[in-house]
Amino acid sequence: MEGVDHLAHERNKSEFDVDAMKIVWAGSPHAFVVSDRISKLVASDPGFRKDNRSTLSRKELFKNTLRKAAYAWKTIIDLHLSEEEAAKLRFYVDEPAFTDVHWGMFIPAIKGQGTEEQQQKWLPLAYKMQIIGCYAQTELGHGSNVQGLETTATFDPQTDEFIIHSPTLTSSKWWPGGLGKVATHAIAYALLIVGGREQGVHGFIVQLRSLEDHSPLPGMTVGDIGMKFGNGAYNAMDNGVLRFDHVRIPRNQMLMRVSQVTCEGKYKQSDVPRQLVYGAMLYVRQTIVADASCALSRAVCIATRYSAVRRQFGSQNGGPETQVIDYKTQQSRLFPLLASAYAFRFVGEWLKWLYADVTQRLQANDFSTLPEAHACTAGLKSLTTTATADGIEECRKLCGGHGYLCSSGLPELFAVYVPACTYEGENTVLLLQVARFLMKTVSQLGSSKKPVGTIAYMTRVEHLMQCRCGVQRGFAELSADLVEAAVAHCQLLVVSKFIEKLQQEIPGKGVKQQLEVLCNIYALFLLHKHQGDFLSTGCITPKHAALANDELRSLYSQVRPNAIALVDAFNYTDHYLGSILGCYDGNVYPKLYEAAWKDPLNESVVPDGYHQYIRPLLKQEIRTARL
Numbered sequence: 001m002e003g004v005d006h007l008a009h010e011r012n013k014s015e016f017d018v019d020a021m022k023i024v025w026a027g028s029p030h031a032f033v034v035s036d037r038i039s040k041l042v043a044s045d046p047g048f049r050k051d052n053r054s055t056l057s058r059k060e061l062f063k064n065t066l067r068k069a070a071y072a073w074k075t076i077i078d079l080h081l082s083e084e085e086a087a088k089l090r091f092y093v094d095e096p097a098f099t100d101v102h103w104g105m106f107i108p109a110i111k112g113q114g115t116e117e118q119q120q121k122w123l124p125l126a127y128k129m130q131i132i133g134c135y136a137q138t139e140l141g142h143g144s145n146v147q148g149l150e151t152t153a154t155f156d157p158q159t160d161e162f163i164i165h166s167p168t169l170t171s172s173k174w175w176p177g178g179l180g181k182v183a184t185h186a187i188a189y190a191l192l193i194v195g196g197r198e199q200g201v202h203g204f205i206v207q208l209r210s211l212e213d214h215s216p217l218p219g220m221t222v223g224d225i226g227m228k229f230g231n232g233a234y235n236a237m238d239n240g241v242l243r244f245d246h247v248r249i250p251r252n253q254m255l256m257r258v259s260q261v262t263c264e265g266k267y268k269q270s271d272v273p274r275q276l277v278y279g280a281m282l283y284v285r286q287t288i289v290a291d292a293s294c295a296l297s298r299a300v301c302i303a304t305r306y307s308a309v310r311r312q313f314g315s316q317n318g319g320p321e322t323q324v325i326d327y328k329t330q331q332s333r334l335f336p337l338l339a340s341a342y343a344f345r346f347v348g349e350w351l352k353w354l355y356a357d358v359t360q361r362l363q364a365n366d367f368s369t370l371p372e373a374h375a376c377t378a379g380l381k382s383l384t385t386t387a388t389a390d391g392i393e394e395c396r397k398l399c400g401g402h403g404y405l406c407s408s409g410l411p412e413l414f415a416v417y418v419p420a421c422t423y424e425g426e427n428t429v430l431l432l433q434v435a436r437f438l439m440k441t442v443s444q445l446g447s448s449k450k451p452v453g454t455i456a457y458m459t460r461v462e463h464l465m466q467c468r469c470g471v472q473r474g475f476a477e478l479s480a481d482l483v484e485a486a487v488a489h490c491q492l493l494v495v496s497k498f499i500e501k502l503q504q505e506i507p508g509k510g511v512k513q514q515l516e517v518l519c520n521i522y523a524l525f526l527l528h529k530h531q532g533d534f535l536s537t538g539c540i541t542p543k544h545a546a547l548a549n550d551e552l553r554s555l556y557s558q559v560r561p562n563a564i565a566l567v568d569a570f571n572y573t574d575h576y577l578g579s580i581l582g583c584y585d586g587n588v589y590p591k592l593y594e595a596a597w598k599d600p601l602n603e604s605v606v607p608d609g610y611h612q613y614i615r616p617l618l619k620q621e622i623r624t625a626r627l
Ligand SMILES: CCCCC/C=C\C/C=C\C/C=C\CC/C=C/C(=O)SCCNC(=O)CCNC(=O)[C@H](O)C(C)(C)COP(=O)(O)OP(=O)(O)OC[C@H]1O[C@@H](n2cnc3c(N)ncnc32)[C@H](O)[C@@H]1OP(=O)(O)O
Pocket: 095, 096, 097, 100, 101, 104, 105, 135, 137, 138, 143, 144, 145, 146, 147, 177, 275, 276, 278, 279, 281, 282, 284, 287, 288, 291, 370, 371, 374, 422, 423, 424, 425, 426, 429, 433, 436, 437, 440
C-alpha cells in the first residue's frame, strides 16, 4: 500500500545514527543541507521528470535534454543559486548533456591553460553561458596518444593568425561531447607549427558556430557521430565529428599559459612543465573518482533495498520465505560493493584535496608534486571506474530478472556509466602511467631522492633495487604485470585513505564503528580476492588467508542489520535513483505492475502488426499473404 514503509522493520534494526552518517557521506553539515535541499527541489519539479526517457526516440531524447538544460539554467537564475548549488542541481538532474563538458572541461581548460588576459576575456562569457564550449582533443585516429594528434595549427606571421586544419581523415575530431549539435566554441588541441617547426600539441579556442543563427562557421564540417551503447541516456549527448578546412583564428586564441607564440613568430616555452597542457584531464579525472562513488552507491542502494524486499525459498511451515539479503552468497557479492562505495567516497575527498594542493603549488611554480598528482588521479580514476562499472553490473545481477527492466534503473545507470572506463583516459593506458611512475621511483631507490607521500612505503622494498636495471629494458615486456602492480598501489591508496578517515573525529552514535566494519570488509575482500599474490609472495600464510575469510563472514553478519540504514545514508530521492526496485518504501511489486501498463506497447490490446503478420500465420494464409 502507498504510504506504508515496507522496509520499516529493516530501518528499526539500525545500530547507528543515520542522520549523522548522512553528513559523513555528504562531507559536511553544509554540504548535506545543500544536497538535501537541491535534490528535493529537482525531485519535486515536473520539469525534471525522467521516468519517460526509455520511450523517447533519439531526437526526442536529445531535444528533451536541451529543454531540461535550458530549464535548469532558468531555475539557477530565477532562484539565484550559488555555483555550488548550481553544480548540485546539474548533478541531480542526472542527464548526460553538453553542460557536463561545458562546466566540466571547457571552463577548467581555460582556467588551467589560459593566461590571465585570456581568462578575463573568455570565462565571463562561459559562466553566463553566452558561449557553449566543448573539449575537442580526441580524433578519429588518436585518443590515448595525445602527441599523435594530427590536427595542425600553423602560425601565419603575415596575418598574426593560426591556421587550423584537418589534413587527413583520421585527424577529424571525433567524440567530443557537445560538439555535434550544440557547442559554439571548442578548446581544440592541435599540433603547433611555427616557422616550419613542429612544437607539440597545444590548445586553441576556436569558434565553431555563429552566435546569431548557430550555423557552422566557414571551413567547419561538424555533426554527430551517431548512436552509442545501449538505448541509454548518453544518447542525449551529441558527441561530435569536426573537420577544419584552413580555419583562421587570431594568435591570442592559443592558450598561452604554458607556451607562447610571439607576433614575430617566436615559440617560447615558459618554465612550466609541458604536461600542464594536460591539466584539464587531471582535473576531470579527480572529479570522476567522486562520481564513481556516486554511481556505485546508487546501484548498491537499489540492490540492497531490493535484496531486503525480495523473498525466495526457505519458508518454514508456511511462514514467509527468506529475504535474499540473508543469504551468505548475496552478502558476499553485495557488501563488498557497499564498502567500496564508502571507500571511493573518502579517497575521492582526499584526491580533491590533493588536486587543490597541487593547483595551489602550480600557482607558485612549485611542480614538485605534479608527477604524484598525475599518478594518483590517473590510477584512482582507472581503479574506481573499473570497479564501479563491474559493480553496477553485479548489482543488476543481484536483482535477478527484475534488474533487467528499465524501471529498475540499473540498465541505464550501466549504459551511462561504463564509458567512464574509457573517456578521460583509457583505464589500462592510465595504469601504465602509474606503472611508469612506480618504476621511476624504484630506479631512484638508494639515491638521495627518497620516496615520499603515497610512495613512501617503497623505501621498504629494497629488494626491488637489484632488479631495477632490468626494469627499464623490460617495461614493455612486463607491462601486464606492472599494470597489476599499479592496481595494487592504487588499492593500497584507497585502504590507507579509508583508515586515515577513521582517524578523524566522526560524530554520531555508532557511525565510526560502522565505517570501521566497512573499511575492514573493503580491505579483507581485497586480501581474499588477491590471496594468490599474498600467498605466493609470502606476505600471508594459508592460515592468515583462512582467518581473513572467517572474519569476512563475521563482518557481513555485522553489516546485515545496518545495510538498509547504510544506503539510506546516501540520502537519494526516489527521483534521483530512478528505480522501482530501489524505492524508499520498498513497495516494489505494485509499482512494477503499474509501470508495466504504461509502456506504449500496452496502448492497444491487439498489437499493431497483428492483422498484417500474425493473423495470416495463425490462419495458415501465409502462402498467399505478401510478406
Ligand atoms: C555525461 C556524464 C559524465 C559524468 C562524469 C562526471 C564528471 C566528469 C565531468 C565532466 C566530464 C564529462 C564527460 C567526460 C567526457 C570525456 C572527455 C574526454 O575523454 S577528454 C580526452 C581524454 N583523453 C585522454 O585522457 C588521453 C589520455 N592520454 C594522455 O593523457 C597522454 O597521451 C599520456 C597517456 C599521459 C601520454 O602522454 P605523453 O605526452 O605521450 O607523455 P609520456 O607518457 O611520454 O609522459 C611524459 C611525462 O609526462 C607525465 N604526464 C603525462 N600526463 C600528465 C598529466 N596529465 N599531468 C602531469 N604529468 C603528466 C608523465 O608521467 C611523464 O612523466 P615522466 O617523464 O615519466 O616523469
